[in-house]
Amino acid sequence: MENQYAIEMLHITKKFPGIIANDDITIQLKKGEIHALLGENGAGKSTLMSVLFGLYQAEEGIIKKDGKEVQIKNPNDANALGIGMVHQHFKLVECFTVLDNIIMGVEPNKFGFLQKKEARAKVLELSEKYGLHIDPDAYIEDITVGMQQRTEILKMLYRENEVLIFDEPTAVLTPQEIEELMQIMKNLAAEGKSILFISHKLNEIKAVADRCSVLRKGKYIGTVDTKDATIEELSAMMVGHNVNLHVQKEESVPREVVLDIENMTVASKMHKNNAVKGVSLKVHRGEVVCIAGIDGNGQTEFVYGLTGLEPLVDGKITLCGEDITKAPIRKRLLSGMSHIPEDRHKHGLVLDYPLDYNCVLQRYFEPEFTDKFGFLRKKNIRDYADKLIEQYDVRSGQGAITIARSMSGGNQQKAIVAREIDKNPELLIAVQPTRGLDVGAIEYIHKQIIAQRDAGKGVLLVSLELEEVMDVSDRILVMYEGEIVGELNPKTTTEDELGLYMAGAKRDEVKA
Amino acid sequence: MIKKILKNEAFQSLFASLLCIILGVAIGYVVLLFINPTGAGEAIMEVLKNFMHYSKANLQLKNFGGTLVKTAPLIMCSLSILFAFKVGLFNIGAAGQYCVGICVSLYCALALGMGWVPCMLLAAVAGALYGAIVGLLKSYCNVNEVISGIMLNWIALYSTNMILTNVKEGTSPYTFHLSTDGPQAILPTMGLENLFAGNEKVTIALPLSILTAVLVLVVLEKTKFGFELKATGFNKNAAKYCGMAEKRNIIVTLMISGAIASLGASFLYLTDFEQWSCTSSAVPAMGFNGIAAAFLGGLNPIGTIFSSYFIQHITNGGAFVDKTMYCSQISDLISAIIIYLCGFVFFIKYMMNYVIDKNEERQALKAKAEAEAEAKTQEGGDK
Ligand SMILES: Nc1ncnc2c1ncn2[C@@H]1O[C@H](COP(=O)(O)OP(=O)(O)OP(=O)(O)O)[C@@H](O)[C@H]1O
Numbered sequence: 041m042e043n044q045y046a047i048e049m050l051h052i053t054k055k056f057p058g059i060i061a062n063d064d065i066t067i068q069l070k071k072g073e074i075h076a077l078l079g080e081n082g083a084g085k086s087t088l089m090s091v092l093f094g095l096y097q098a099e100e101g102i103i104k105k106d107g108k109e110v111q112i113k114n115p116n117d118a119n120a121l122g123i124g125m126v127h128q129h130f131k132l133v134e135c136f137t138v139l140d141n142i143i144m145g146v147e148p149n150k151f152g153f154l155q156k157k158e159a160r161a162k163v164l165e166l167s168e169k170y171g172l173h174i175d176p177d178a179y180i181e182d183i184t185v186g187m188q189q190r191t192e193i194l195k196m197l198y199r200e201n202e203v204l205i206f207d208e209p210t211a212v213l214t215p216q217e218i219e220e221l222m223q224i225m226k227n228l229a230a231e232g233k234s235i236l237f238i239s240h241k242l243n244e245i246k247a248v249a250d251r252c253s254v255l256r257k258g259k260y261i262g263t264v265d266t267k268d269a270t271i272e273e274l275s276a277m278m279v280g281h282n283v284n285l286h287v288q289k290e291e292s293v294p295r296e297v298v299l300d301i302e303n304m305t306v307a308s309k310m311h312k313n314n315a316v317k318g319v320s321l322k323v324h325r326g327e328v329v330c331i332a333g334i335d336g337n338g339q340t341e342f343v344y345g346l347t348g349l350e351p352l353v354d355g356k357i358t359l360c361g362e363d364i365t366k367a368p369i370r371k372r373l374l375s376g377m378s379h380i381p382e383d384r385h386k387h388g389l390v391l392d393y394p395l396d397y398n399c400v401l402q403r404y405f406e407p408e409f410t411d412k413f414g415f416l417r418k419k420n421i422r423d424y425a426d427k428l429i430e431q432y433d434v435r436s437g438q439g440a441i442t443i444a445r446s447m448s449g450g451n452q453q454k455a456i457v458a459r460e461i462d463k464n465p466e467l468l469i470a471v472q473p474t475r476g477l478d479v480g481a482i483e484y485i486h487k488q489i490i491a492q493r494d495a496g497k498g499v500l501l502v503s504l505e506l507e508e509v510m511d512v513s514d515r516i517l518v519m520y521e522g523e524i525v526g527e528l529n530p531k532t533t534t535e536d537e538l539g540l541y542m543a544g545a546k547r548d549e550v551k552a
Numbered sequence: 553m554i555k556k557i558l559k560n561e562a563f564q565s566l567f568a569s570l571l572c573i574i575l576g577v578a579i580g581y582v583v584l585l586f587i588n589p590t591g592a593g594e595a596i597m598e599v600l601k602n603f604m605h606y607s608k609a610n611l612q613l614k615n616f617g618g619t620l621v622k623t624a625p626l627i628m629c630s631l632s633i634l635f636a637f638k639v640g641l642f643n644i645g646a647a648g649q650y651c652v653g654i655c656v657s658l659y660c661a662l663a664l665g666m667g668w669v670p671c672m673l674l675a676a677v678a679g680a681l682y683g684a685i686v687g688l689l690k691s692y693c694n695v696n697e698v699i700s701g702i703m704l705n706w707i708a709l710y711s712t713n714m715i716l717t718n719v720k721e722g723t724s725p726y727t728f729h730l731s732t733d734g735p736q737a738i739l740p741t742m743g744l745e746n747l748f749a750g751n752e753k754v755t756i757a758l759p760l761s762i763l764t765a766v767l768v769l770v771v772l773e774k775t776k777f778g779f780e781l782k783a784t785g786f787n788k789n790a791a792k793y794c795g796m797a798e799k800r801n802i803i804v805t806l807m808i809s810g811a812i813a814s815l816g817a818s819f820l821y822l823t824d825f826e827q828w829s830c831t832s833s834a835v836p837a838m839g840f841n842g843i844a845a846a847f848l849g850g851l852n853p854i855g856t857i858f859s860s861y862f863i864q865h866i867t868n869g870g871a872f873v874d875k876t877m878y879c880s881q882i883s884d885l886i887s888a889i890i891i892y893l894c895g896f897v898f899f900i901k902y903m904m905n906y907v908i909d910k911n912e913e914r915q916a917l918k919a920k921a922e923a924e925a926e927a928k929t930q931e932g933g934d935k
């Protein structure tokens with residue numbers, strides 16, 4: 041009988057200090073199928089894929105490619121076998137162009153001289169063929185995450201890989217981009233490429249995957265045909281109990297204004313125009329205001345301006361009645377601002393610090409954590425971290441002393457969210473707070489955000505995810521090209537209407 | 553069990569450092585062999601023996617003291633490098649800051665007749681200000697600290713030459729002796745000379761430098777100041793996000809680093825162990841050796857005490873090489889080879905891990921092959 045599997049990973053076991061990340065896991069990837077991998081944060085999905093890609097060596101188990109056992113000791117071996125991977129946190133060289141990143145390591149050359157023209161032609165052809173729109177000459181640091189993602193995909197295609205691993209590719213994409221990516225994945229599979237796809241979004245898995253394997257706490261739970269399984273079943277299989285996929289909340293009772301922004305204008309790093317153009321808005325205590333919009337319409341710069349990471353060109357910000365327009369970041373934080381940042385690796389964490397230090401990153405100087413001679417109270421820091429870990433179910437190999445870099449992406453995010461909410465702020469600014477979290481964790485975080493609201497805090501949510509926008513917020517402001525173009529009530533509006541505003545097809549004159 | 557020890561961080565650092573030393577010595581030996589095969593073995597032994605060259609215990613002690621005198625400034629230089637490094641900065645300007653320290657301590661002592669305390673303190677202040685220039689350029693003009701550091705090194709060197717010309721004898725290029733022209737500025741020995749057969753150059757500089765190492769360790773590991781500095785070093789975007797004044801931190805770090813380096817200079821020049829030559833055309837090697845010492849010490853403040861001693865030990869030992877067989881620069885050459893290999897600690901650590909992993913893998917493969925072979929024979933039996 042002809043072998044039907046492109047990749048077989050048999051009885052893989054991989055241990056890290058304090059944890060068995062993969063415990064006797066077996067998955068089989070059929071040729072030409074899209075196989076989803078589902079599991080809670082820290083279940084071991086990225087680790088398993090890293091084993092396949094040669095980044096980690098498994099202690100036990102074997103890998104077969106087309107029925108033959110192979111040794112994959114490093115990513116070069118993986119490449120030679122036609123295995124490519126898009127990582128959860130992209131691995132692109134920031135100061136190189138898209139084209140350079142794609143051909144890096146396999147540059148076509150004649151007598152050692154680069155043949156960039158050839159490469160460019162091939163890249164453009166691929167990009168055309170799969171509808172992966174990129175600008176080959178743009179620098180990585182200047183482009184949106186969506187385009188970075190497409191660069192990563194082109195990198196795999198350029199290498200003519202036939203087994204493609206996507207580690208949470210959709211976590212950072214906009215709904216439109218996700219749509220496109222799904223289509224691309226389907227096309228690739230139809231061409232005979234085999235795809236391993238990690239996602240926490242069950243509807244995506246339902247939409248594209250043929251089969252789905254579930255991991256829980258490092259163990260293999262089972263594989264199902266996705267067309268036979270409901271979303272509820274999948275999520276129960278993943279977390280071990282039923283999950284409420286929609287947020288339960290009371291009617292909001294807005295009170296006095298906590299944040300008042302007048303005419304905020306922020307410059308753009310990418311082009312000469314301002315990224316945020318005269319935005320005015322108010323957030324009241326006891327309400328969740330959501331800024332919705334397609335990525336790249338000024339939301340990032342808006343938050344930078346609000347939190348002090350970038351200076352304002354113009355405008356005024358008042359927090360709890362105090363003018364903080366020019367206040368330094370520390371002052372803003374002390375005045376009751378909390379900020380869950382968009383980019384957890386860039387701003388949110390010091391990856392080389394242990395988890396407990398990361399939990400007190402903005403509070404280390406408080407008397408609870410530093411004595412009057414300037415010495416850290418390490419025991420208090422440890423205890424505090426243990427409390428957050430317990431409360432928010434942050435999973436890691438060694439608890440509070442785990443180096444943040446070694447934690448799974450979702451658990452890094454949980455640690456940040458825990459830290460920011462636990463500060464008990466007056467105003468919580470949450471940018472994509474549930475990016476990369478599993479359904480169980482999302483449910484918990486949403487509850488916490490609502491709890492903040494009910495405790496009389498103001499919440500400003502910035503999210504690209506329509507479902508989250510509709511579910512959590514009490515008031516939606518749509519941002520388009522740096523301006524607020526509409527104010528909607530989530531109870532009366534529809535996703536379609538919201539979509540029209542987001543695409544700039546519809547706009548009202550909004551008064552703050 | 554053994555595997556556990558092999559994978560232990562501290563053990564790896566120590567092992568890598570020792571391996572660097574052995575490699576350095578071996579390569580030094582080979583170089584000597586090429587130049588003159590007959591004396592090579594002896595010469596390398598001399599380098600390693602250093603003060604043990606003498607047979608009299610008295611002389612040994614005295615020369616041991618001499619090595620220690622120069623160890624103190626080296627400890628300071630490597631601490632200066634290490635401190636900045638922990639905050640993500642490569643303070644190659646330590647050499648220039650050291651130079652400034654020489655200039656200020658000698659000028660204050662010889663021209664202004666100040667006592668040792670103000671001499672030392674002023675040197676530290678001057679070093680801090682000199683470091684601040686690098687810091688300001690870095691945080692406000694985005695100038696790389698290595699580039700500005702190197703340029704400032706030369707500026708420091710020639711300014712020192714110029715200023716100290718005022719305190720030298722007419723014909724010789726060397727500055728006055730402190731013992732004759734500025735005894736008030738000589739560092740007190742507090743009885744330490746008794747331990748080293750009356751070597752009065754061994755002063756409180758040595759305990760002070762060790763104290764500084766402990767202080768650096770405590771500041772970095774135990775205080776909120778260290779918490780903030782290291783966070784800035786690891787991820788300056790996150791530091792900014794947390795409201796840490798990341799620009800200020802860079803400047804403060806380089807000021808402290810500069811102060812430590814130039815304090816180191818006063819630890820040497822205020823003992824009257826050496827005079828400054830106003831025709832020097834190279835920045836003193838102390839600052840650069842500090843880089844090697846910092847790495848050889850595994851970037852641990854306490855480790856630098858030992859690595860600095862070792863580096864000074866072989867530098868001094870070089871002086872005992874038989875000059876009839878080798879030209880006089882050979883001592884510098886050999887110690888330089890050893891010192892520069894010391895910088896490879898991290899590379900060796902990396903290689904170690906690589907080899908360990910490879911080994912494990914090979915064993916796993918072997919075990920698997922055996923298991924398979926066994927399974928096959930069993931299968932064969934079944935048939
Ligand atoms: N390099 C490492 N060193 C130590 N522990 C690690 C390392 N990489 C992963 N781990 C641990 O292994 C476990 C599994 O991590 P992994 O990244 O595979 O999770 P995941 O399923 O991808 O989760 P997520 O959905 O959050 O991305 C985690 O508990 C993590 O702390």
Ligand SMILES: [Mg+2]
Pocket residue numbers: 085086087128207448449450
């Ligand atoms: Mg992951």
